[in-house]
Amino acid sequence: MSFLHDPQLGNTAITLMAALVLVLQIAMVAQRWLVTNIRVFGVQSFVLAAIAATIAWFNHANHLYVAALLMLLLKALLLPIVLERLVAKVGIRHSIHPVINVPLSVLISGGLTLLGYVVAESFYHPEETSTAATLGHNMLPIAISLFLIGFFMIVNRRNGLTQVLGLLSMENGLFLAAISLTYGVPLVVELGIFFDVLVGAMVLGILMYRIGETFDSMDVSRLRRLRG
Amino acid sequence: MNTFPSEQLFKLGLEIYLAAGIFGLLAWRYRNLARIVVFSLTALGAAVEGGACFTALVSGQTSTVVIPSGVSMVAWTFRLDPLSCYFNLALAVVALAVSIYSLGYVRGFAAHKPVGLFCFFYCVLLIGLTAVFSAANAILFLMAWESMALAAWYLVSFDHEIAENRQAGSLFFIMSHAGTACLLIAFVLLGTWSGGFDFSTFHAAGAALTPLRQGALFLLFIAGFGVKAGMIPVHIWLPAAHPAAPSNASALLSAILIKTGIYGIIRVAFDFLGVPPLWSGFLLLAIGGATALMGILWAIIEPDLKKMLAWSTIENSGIILMALGAAMMFQSYGQTALAAFALMACLFHIFNHAIFKALLFLSAGAVVHATGTRNLERMGGVIRLMPLTAAFFLVGALAISALPPLNGFVSEWMIYQSLLGGFRSTTSVTRVLFPIAGTLLALTGALAAACFVRAFGIGFLALPRSPEASLAHEAHPTMLAGMGVLAAACVALGVSGSMWMGVLGSVTHQLFGINIGADAAMASGLTLGSGLQAAGGLQKTPASLAIAVLLISVLPLLLWVLWLRGRTRVTGPAWDCGLPRLTAHNEYTAMAFSKPLQMIFAAFYQPRRALHAEYEVSTFYPTSVHFESEVAPAFETRLYAPLIARFMARAGSFRRIQAGSIHAYLAYIFVTLILLLIWSTRA
């Protein structure tokens, strides 16, 4: 089973999974239907959990296992179920109408990925650090672009729920950045962050529900009464 | 430290003001009690302050008063140098008169207005003014400066039920706040460049600065102090604010608040900046001339009595600025003796103007209070119903038109002398400028005489033009006492102007190092007095004229006693071209009186006239004629209104960035993030 400890294998596996995460992110941007959007987000979280597990496995950073488990339970399983039930209860039309049309928004996401690489280059030079634990350091550019595309998704979406998804995918990007840079932040902070993300999602869900009740639509761009 | 009596008295005066203010607040329910106690306390306080400052002035000593204030950001240090004491003395005299006057005047509106608050802010104004004149460090100066403006704002918008008063109050406070902003920048710049915020560190700090910095500082100080002094472009608040305040407050505002601006300019020009640059003196002379001429031209066509007095305050502040500008030009030419004389003329006119403008406002206030209207067109015949008030107003009018026996003539004569002195001493082509300024002063003086003949003649003489004017009654004795104090001061200064030179001399001694008041020889080479002047000294010419006038009037008195007293007098109707009975409608109106001048200076006024007549049979027999003539206030309509309108329009259009769409809000943050990321990668 020596090949299981071969860093080369780890490296290729992680870069493959990171590329998958990026593709899923762009798929979410190009998505037309709300429910599939939620499911794509679930898969993305699952892959992220896998990346975390593999890094933990190869670098023996066992507090990462806890993080990977949390990611799996919370973001891959619990949140998609809650959001889907919310969509069913409020019963709104499933189609998503982005502010900027899909082809242009995909183009912008590409641009943002490019920007992610430029920013990563400006300050992060993994090849110089000689330490052995270089595994998984080449994921930072993807993490930054994940963060920026998530931000762009919030700006681009009319539907409140997809804005929540955008926010959650931004936090996924941060999770990936933390893993790749410093093998995740200290455990207590990791727990705190996940607790906040969970409570945040709950609060947004309740707010979404009440907006759905009073405005009988999840379209956030109709919230225009407070001006000046 | 052996405390001088003046220090003790100064501190005592402030404490009395404070006690009066707090009492006013506490006793706000018992209106009459509050009124009597507070105003008698302030009168006492004013007397104490006057004593303190006079002793300090005469002794010529500079002493500092420190009030311990524990851990506070503000150091409560006051400095009683001759310049501060001079202005405090003017404040004390006016405050004494106004306090006595207020005892009677406030009774009028005590029933339905918050008298307690009025007394409190009146005392805050007095403390603020005293503190401004004697502050020894920049922070205390600014604190006193703005609390004075705060108190003045309350007094101006005192009867805020009337929308016009509210707007006047807001306009005043905004412009004075903008002025304070300029002062704040200037003081902090000066403080950072000179290393400290005490006025002693500022002394002659200007000399060490580069000309650019000195020029910038000077412009900021001029802008800041100019707003309070009522200089031309920033004067628009004055004709709105002073008439809005109750008359005792507007007397204090017009007499003393304006002088804080001029005190500031003197302090900066001669104490902080050492030798002011030549262009600054020229600038002040030019602005002063323009302010004086425009001030009087607007005053002469103003139908509202108190607004006319406010415009004439602007005119006098223009004259003072001219004298100050001349002093600064002489200083920059190196003629310190002539500069000292010009400054003495300026200071003397400041004191005189404080006295007779306060007298005019108080008597106008009594008339407005009695007749219930401020419009000259509805007044008339008041001299028979309020003889004493009319007499006091006449004394004020004579003084402000600079007519011989009174103090106005003495200071105006000195300003003429300093301006003429300018011609002989300076060499360059600017020396023609001084006599031209002299003629401008002559024109303003003559127009002022015409303006006050109109005000007194139309307002007080002949028949009352409206029913309420005919119901006027003589003012309350305390009001007459207040006016009496000021009238007596006018006459005393007029007759004994020369004795006042000693006091002025100690101020110039502090600023210029030479005291020409007492030193006759210096005076002779200086003024254009006749050769014999040297022997007789400066005093002979102007002040003793008052004695000559009194002497010569013995002759007609003799004629009256011997010959005319016995003549029989018959009172009959004035010549009325055969009309049945002369009524008030036959009298000349204020607008008609100033009509010739309005036509001569039409280019300046740009009057709008509308005349249309309806007639049935033929154009020669009109059934009704409608005439309407209006002079739009120049600066408001041409300069400020378009500026503000464009600014508000742009502010309105700028509000679109908060139009409610969450996507726009998030896009702002997104774009900022992207730009900053790009900037950070490149930096």
Place this chain on the structure above:
Amino acid sequence: MILLWLLIVPLLAGPVAFAVRRRAAMEAVNLIAFLIGLCLAGALAFQVLASGPISLFDGFFYADALSSLIVLLTAFVALVCAVYAVGYFRFVEQNTVFPDQPQPDGPAAARKLRKYYSLMPLFVFSMILVALANNLGILWVASEITTLASVFLVTFYARETSLEAAWKYVMIGGVGLSMALFGTILTYYSAHRVLGIDSLAGLNWTMLLGNASVFDKATMRLAFILILLGYGTKAGMAPMHTWKPDAYSEAPVPAAAMLAAGVLNCALYGLVRFYILTSKCLGPEFASQLLIVFGLLSIGVAVPFILVQKSFRRLLAYSSIDHCGIMVLALGFGGPLGILGLFLHMTFHAVTKPLLFFCAGNIQQHLGTDLFRKAKGGLIHAMPWSGAAFLLGMLAVTGTPPFSLFLSEFTILRAAFSGGHYLPGVLFVAFLVVIFSGFILHIGNLVLGADTGLPAPAPCRWKKYSLLGLASLIILLGFWIPGPLFHLIQSAADVVVTGQSALGAPLVKSLVRLQ
């Protein structure tokens, strides 16, 4: 142990208030909790002044002069808001607040009150946690909790507009805090690369401060930008300020006052902590450039909205954006004077801003609207105390000299000119003048004017005394500052100045004469 009690008291007050149900009991719980909180904060301040920084659980909680000042201000504002809230919510319970919006009466109102009285202590707990957390990660978590705890305060009146305001508040807050988290991670990375500590202490501020000068320069530059945008959003700095006017005008007044005077201080506290690390690592120029630009932008953005404003609640929101800009500008000017000006301004602002909110609250409750158009002016006749306090507050908040905010603005201007920033200094003063004119026109016409026959509101002791207490405190601060408070502000500034510079710059010693 004070740190522990400081956290536990508000944390417990929430559930206890939730359990006791009855209004009088809930009010009592809140009042007592915050009173104890203030006493504890005072004790903490005295202890920190006496014996320097205190820490608990080997450095997890850490309180130096800076954090004890923030805790003191938060506790003070919380107490004042609690006192006012009693009167405010009794009024809400008795009559419908907004005539145009049908109000659920009786039981629904009680449920709302219960929600308020249980959420407010949690809100205060999170703010105190922000101040006491030594770990930057926990600092971020606590900031996130402040947002979450205050969302349902904003939706208190359950009107359409308050839902809209809450949604914008959460969404923009969430985006901002994500950026802040990213910045924290990058700071951790630049420390981790050098020190390699994986344990919790790796992200402790005290440890990071120790060796900040060796961190990686490029990473710290990017980290500071993200932190500035992140915590700037929480503070309401332009261009991330757009949520503030909506949230402040929709939330009930005590909650809005807490947001304006409490959360602003905590957000700036986070920004200052990172500012110390960044300027120790990169030198102050980089940070002060950005801070000056964003500071001026915030004040500039507030100007047109204050000039052409239709509602006095939103006017106060823009005033707090303007004050956030002033404080960021003061931090940008830096140096001992700038930092001192910042903390002076923070203290005086925390005293002045609640007074304005309370007066606005009284007037809005009595008139039923917050639009200038509908309030026909002349309020001084119907509501003399609120009207006079509103005028006084307006003068104080615009920095008119006899009041204390002028002194802090004076110090900030001194810092500007001694730091050579002439144009920003002049722009800063110019904006203040325009804002003053906007304020005096709006509030002058609202309060002054002829008597419109408006009936006087029902007298309520709670509202009146909280108003008068604050007003007299503001007047007092203008002339005299209690010695210990002044010493606390000086040592807080000292923490920043010595922390920021490698060799410890000289503090402005004889501050009393501001020489």
Place this chain on the structure above:
Amino acid sequence: MMATLAKAALQLLLLLIAAPLLSGFIRTLKARLQMRRGPGILQPLRDVWKLLRKDMVIPETASWIFAATPYVYFSTAMLVGLLVPMIATAAPLRLFGGVLAVIYLLALGRFFMALGALDAGSSFGGLGSSREMTISAIAEPAMMLAIFTVAITANSTDLSEMARVSVSQSWKFLAPSQMLAFSGLFIALLAETGRIPVDNPATHLELTMIHEAMVLEYSGPYLALIEWGASIRQLVLMTLLVNTFFPFGLSANWTPINLIPGLAFYLLKLLLLAGAVVLVETSNAKLRLFRVPELLAVAFILGALALISTFLF
């Protein structure tokens, strides 16, 4: 002190007699030029004597100001007379005031005259005082500028000093600045004393009268005092004009022997000037009121040119 009293009494006597005679001379000279016999030189004295013995009619609306005005008008005229050097270079009350005092004393008299006119309550008084104050406001800068020019060359604003300096530099008065100043002051004199181009002293036509409108309501001794004061003011202004610009013949001191020639020269110069005034009066018609400012603007320009020429040539 006694010497000045004697000097003052002498100059006062001369003043009281010469003034009515001068206006009588002007009136008869004008009549002669208009081919009329004219009332004779003594007519103004006869008028004053007649009026002094008549009773007075006081308007109902009048207050104490109406009664005080004649006295103020007359005494200021006399005081100004004593300040101006007539026969000798040193005026009796020379230490009490310079040329500025003269101008402002005249202004004091005018101030009270205008108030007295308004006090009568009829529109004529208002008409007269409004026009009087307007014209004097415009005339004063021109007069002041001319006087400044002379004062600057004589380095003093004291009239006696000016006379003494100009006497010593004999032909100085022909310098261009002096001539320009003289012409400027001459026009200002016409405006101040209310001669033809500005105001017609003889008419009672409402549209044109300025000075007459103000004295419409006065009668008896009051009118006498005012007429007398007016003639004294006219004499003083003419003396001012004559003695500052053509000072030859002024006796250096008050000894009787050189007073006589001084008096003779003075009367000669005075009659010449009166002749000039009469010539101007008969050859011009009265200007419309709003053309007068243009005339006075010419006077102002002349004064300004005089001022500039003092240091150019």
